[in-house]
Amino acid sequence: MSMLNFSVEFLLILLTLALFLSIKLIKWKRKQLKLPPGRQGWPFVGETFGYLKPHPATSVGHFMEKHLSRYGKIYRSNLFGEPTIVSADAGLNRFILQNEGKLFECSYPSSIGGILGKWSMLVLVGDMHREMRIISLNFMSSVRLRSHLLPEVERHSLLVLRSWIHGSPFSALEEAKRFTFNLMAKNIMSMEPYEAKTEKLRLEYITFMKGVISAPLNFPGTPYWKALKSRSNILDVIEQKMQERMQEMREQERDEEVDDLLSWVLKHSKLSKEQILDLLLSLLFASHETSSVALALAIFFLESCPKAVKKLQEEHKEIERKKLQRAETSLNWEDYKEMEFTQCVINETLRLGNVVRFVHRKVLQDVEYKGYKIPCGWKILPVFATVHLDPSLYDDPHQFNPWRWQKNGVTSATTNNFMPYGGGPRLCAGSELAKLELAVFLHHLVLSYRWELAEPDQPLAFPFVEFPRGLPIKVYPNI
Ligand code: HEM
Numbered sequence: 001m002s003m004l005n006f007s008v009e010f011l012l013i014l015l016t017l018a019l020f021l022s023i024k025l026i027k028w029k030r031k032q033l034k035l036p037p038g039r040q041g042w043p044f045v046g047e048t049f050g051y052l053k054p055h056p057a058t059s060v061g062h063f064m065e066k067h068l069s070r071y072g073k074i075y076r077s078n079l080f081g082e083p084t085i086v087s088a089d090a091g092l093n094r095f096i097l098q099n100e101g102k103l104f105e106c107s108y109p110s111s112i113g114g115i116l117g118k119w120s121m122l123v124l125v126g127d128m129h130r131e132m133r134i135i136s137l138n139f140m141s142s143v144r145l146r147s148h149l150l151p152e153v154e155r156h157s158l159l160v161l162r163s164w165i166h167g168s169p170f171s172a173l174e175e176a177k178r179f180t181f182n183l184m185a186k187n188i189m190s191m192e193p194y195e196a197k198t199e200k201l202r203l204e205y206i207t208f209m210k211g212v213i214s215a216p217l218n219f220p221g222t223p224y225w226k227a228l229k230s231r232s233n234i235l236d237v238i239e240q241k242m243q244e245r246m247q248e249m250r251e252q253e254r255d256e257e258v259d260d261l262l263s264w265v266l267k268h269s270k271l272s273k274e275q276i277l278d279l280l281l282s283l284l285f286a287s288h289e290t291s292s293v294a295l296a297l298a299i300f301f302l303e304s305c306p307k308a309v310k311k312l313q314e315e316h317k318e319i320e321r322k323k324l325q326r327a328e329t330s331l332n333w334e335d336y337k338e339m340e341f342t343q344c345v346i347n348e349t350l351r352l353g354n355v356v357r358f359v360h361r362k363v364l365q366d367v368e369y370k371g372y373k374i375p376c377g378w379k380i381l382p383v384f385a386t387v388h389l390d391p392s393l394y395d396d397p398h399q400f401n402p403w404r405w406q407k408n409g410v411t412s413a414t415t416n417n418f419m420p421y422g423g424g425p426r427l428c429a430g431s432e433l434a435k436l437e438l439a440v441f442l443h444h445l446v447l448s449y450r451w452e453l454a455e456p457d458q459p460l461a462f463p464f465v466e467f468p469r470g471l472p473i474k475v476y477p478n479i
């Protein structure tokens with residue numbers, strides 16, 4: 001009996017010792033993990049200015065090139081006032097996005113929250129984010145895309161395209177912004193295109209955008225200060241719309257329901273007034289700044305690739321022929337599904353142009369990746385642009401080549417490393433709408449016009465993508 005007792009005790013001691021040693025060993029190994037290589041740069045600003053230095057959108061830029069060759073695809077730096085890991089590693093980027101809310105969390109600089117609002121989807125995390133996300137996804141559900149948004153997208157495309165005057169130069173970027181803004185203003189709060197109020201709101205958004213990307217210096221005259229003023233002007237307009245709508249709903253003035261996002265949130269959500277204002281403001285922002293730049297990029301890339309324009313024209317003439325056979329005047333969902341090469345053009349445009357080049361995250365727990373320690377509390381930036389322009393993943397990455405996306409030739413490396421809309425629980429809520437906008441606009445563009453640059457221009461990454469001259473083009477009827 002005592003012998004047995006002894007051996008049990010001995011065993012316990014032995015086990016405790018083993019446990020203790022293995023914890024020590026793990027801790028010791030953890031300590032062995034190194035931070036990714038890199039440097040701090042200047043006090044306070046770190047390497048922020050180098051990182052943000054404008055460069056052609058179809059390149060990774062000088063800063064990134066230098067750092068990649070010196071340190072590899074994962075490096076540390078000091079950006080936006082915080083110690084930061086930069087990841088140009090496709091695997092790590094995917095890992096970060098998939099572990100949102102667990103190991104990593106969305107974390108934009110506070111200046112962004114100051115402008116977009118504390119209830120904006122871009123800055124919310126956790127349950128509140130989920131609630132807002134569900135509302136946005138409902139609004140852009142596949143049922144609504146088919147029944148409601150497709151005809152709207154077509155109507156707004158034609159409205160813009162038919163206003164173009166043959167042979168005289170105009171800014172294609174401006175027109176693309178008009179298209180996406182009018183579309184969203186209509187669907188979010190039933191504002192009519194080209195009305196004075198809609199135009200005024202659209203111009204406010206231009207000032208607003210400049211502030212979102214500028215340094216957050218808040219004193220009179222700075223872009224940030226102007227943007228904060230724009231924010232309050234924009235909120236005034238949205239609030240007025242909201243008051244009108246609530247009044248109408250109380251008095252049941254309209255026979256039929258208004259089918260826009262504003263009505264929907266007023267009826268079906270418990271959001272406060274302040275939350276609704278921020279939601280509408282930031283949705284209008286997220287939707288029109290991104291897809292308009294994507295459209296301008298497509299117009300730009302196609303202009304220098306006549307072979308792709310020709311192929312697009314064949315595809316869309318065929319779709320139009322079938323439509324006429326049905327004796328219909330507008331596109332239906334089957335037509336849209338047949339725009340296969342167009343989808344290749346869209347993917348290639350986003351791969352090469354990189355509208356959203358990177359996103360902001362922070363590290364919630366120490367993470368080990370490829371032998372590196374990713375420390376809790378640091379910022380981490382998954383950079384998609386670098387992956388999309390990586391010659392080991394995409395042949396001839398600087399070449400606009402929509403054919404690389406065609407069914408028979410496309411490789412898993414091509415699709416798996418492609419993340420223009422982010423991923424995981426924060427995957428772009430509007431990606432399907434964005435594709436629809438681009439495809440339908442391109443349909444009518446290639447059927448109606450041929451186009452050329454009126455002046456040389458090229459997309460630059462500031463890091464948000466802009467055309468310094470607004471992409472001036474001239475169009476001619478396509479006969
Ligand atoms: C080509 C056009 C577009 C691109 C490249 C794009 C890209 C992105 C990316 C990369 C994110 C993730 C941000 C992050 O993880 O921090 C995002 C989020 C988002 N996008 Fe888009 N977007 C586009 C168009 C649109 C459109 C048309 C809408 C329409 C409403 C939209 C609504 C949103 C929303 C609501 C989010 C936040 C999602 C969330 O946090 O759950 N986007 N977008």
Ligand SMILES: *[C@@H]1O[C@H](CO)[C@@H](O)[C@H](O)[C@H]1NC(C)=O
Pocket residue numbers: 340343344347405406410415418420
């Ligand atoms: C475009 O990219 C997406 C990934 O975002 C992929 O699922 C899709 O198959 C691609 N489309 C084409 C036509 O290759």
